[in-house]
Amino acid sequence: MPYQAILEQIHAEIAPTLPQGRMPDYIPQLASVEPTRFGMAVCDTDGHFAAVGDAEERFSIQSISKVFTLTLAMQREGEALWRRVGREPSGTAFNSLVQLEFEHGIPRNPFINAGALVVTDMVISHQGDAKAALRDFARRLCGDDDVDYDYTVAESEAAKGHRNAAVAHFLKSFGNLDNHPDAVLDAYFHHCALSMSCAELARTFMYLARYGRNADGPIVTPSQAKYINSLMLTCGTYDAVGDFAYRVGLPAKSGVGGGIVAVMPGQFSVCVWAPGLNASGNSLAGTLALERFATLSGHSIF
Numbered sequence: 001m002p003y004q005a006i007l008e009q010i011h012a013e014i015a016p017t018l019p020q021g022r023m024p025d026y027i028p029q030l031a032s033v034e035p036t037r038f039g040m041a042v043c044d045t046d047g048h049f050a051a052v053g054d055a056e057e058r059f060s061i062q063s064i065s066k067v068f069t070l071t072l073a074m075q076r077e078g079e080a081l082w083r084r085v086g087r088e089p090s091g092t093a094f095n096s097l098v099q100l101e102f103e104h105g106i107p108r109n110p111f112i113n114a115g116a117l118v119v120t121d122m123v124i125s126h127q128g129d130a131k132a133a134l135r136d137f138a139r140r141l142c143g144d145d146d147v148d149y150d151y152t153v154a155e156s157e158a159a160k161g162h163r164n165a166a167v168a169h170f171l172k173s174f175g176n177l178d179n180h181p182d183a184v185l186d187a188y189f190h191h192c193a194l195s196m197s198c199a200e201l202a203r204t205f206m207y208l209a210r211y212g213r214n215a216d217g218p219i220v221t222p223s224q225a226k227y228i229n230s231l232m233l234t235c236g237t238y239d240a241v242g243d244f245a246y247r248v249g250l251p252a253k254s255g256v257g258g259g260i261v262a263v264m265p266g267q268f269s270v271c272v273w274a275p276g277l278n279a280s281g282n283s284l285a286g287t288l289a290l291e292r293f294a295t296l297s298g299h300s301i302f
C-alpha cells in the first residue's frame with residue numbers, strides 16, 4: 001500500500017481547512033497552539049511506516065489517553081469493570097453531567113469524562129501511582145523512554161477544571177469512586193496532558209491492530225482488543241460518533257488536543273493531528289483527513 005503518497009495527497013488536500021477549526025479555550029494552554037499545525041503517521045502490521053508534516057511533533061493527547069486508562073483497568077479488573085461503567089454511546093457532550101443524575105452515577109461509557117474518571121479511580125486502586133502507571137505503559141508501547149506529561153497543560157486544566165471536579169464529586173456522592181475525588185482528578189488531568197507525537201501514537205496503538213499483541217507479546221487478550229476497538233467505534237469520538245463512523249468507518253479515539261487515532265484490525269494504526277476542533281470537540285481537519293485516508297487506502301472495517 002503506497003501510504004506515503006496517500007498521506008502527501010491528504011496533506012495537500014486538507015491544508016485549506018486547517019484554519020477553520022476552533023481552539024479549545026477552556027484549557028488555556030491548548031488554545032495557544034498554532035492552529036495550522038498538521039501531522040499524520042501510519043504503521044502497518046508488516047512493519048511499514050509513513051508520515052507527513054508535523055508527525056514527529058508532540059502534542060497533548062487529551063482524551064486519547066482514555067484508551068490507555070481503559071486498557072490498564074481491563075488488565076486487572078476484567079468484566080467486573082462493567083459494574084461501574086456502561087458501554088453505550090452517550091449522545092451528550094463528553095463533559096456533560098445530566099445523564100449521571102438519571103443513571104445513578106453510572107457513566108454511559110469509559111470514553112466520556114465521567115467514565116474515564118471511574119476507570120482512573122480503578123487504576124489508582126490497582127496500582128497506587130496511576131500517573132506513573134500510565135506514563136510507563138505509553139513509554140513501553142511506543143518504545144520511547146522520554147514520553148512524559150506536559151505539566152503546564154495539566155496545571156492549566158486543573159486551574160479551570162471546575163466541570164470535571166463537579167463530575168468527580170458527583171460520582172463520589174453516588175459511591176462510584178473509591179479514592180478521593182482530588183486524587184482521581186489529579187491523575188486524570190495528568191493522563192490527559194501526556195505529550196506524544198502522531199508517530200508515537202500510531203506505534204502505540206498497534207496492539208489494537210494486532211489483536212491485543214504488540215511486538216513484545218500480549219498486552220490484552222484478543223477478546224479485550226475487540227472490546228476496546230468496539231468501544232472506540234461506538235463511543236470514541238463523543239457525540240459525533242455516528243457521523244464519524246459513517247464517514248471514516250474505523251474504530252477511533254479523539255482528544256481536544258486535536259489528535260485522532262484510528263485502527264484497522266489486522267492492518268494498520270493511523271494517527272492525525274490538527275489542533276482546530278469542530279463543534280463536538282473532534283479535530284476538524286483530522287476527521288476530514290481520516291475520511292480521505294479510508295477512501296484512498298480502500299480500508300474500513302465495513
Ligand code: GLN
Nearest residue numbers: 062063094113192255256
Ligand atoms: N482533558 C479534557 C477534559 O477533561 C479531555 C477532553 C477531551 O479530550 N475530550 O475536558
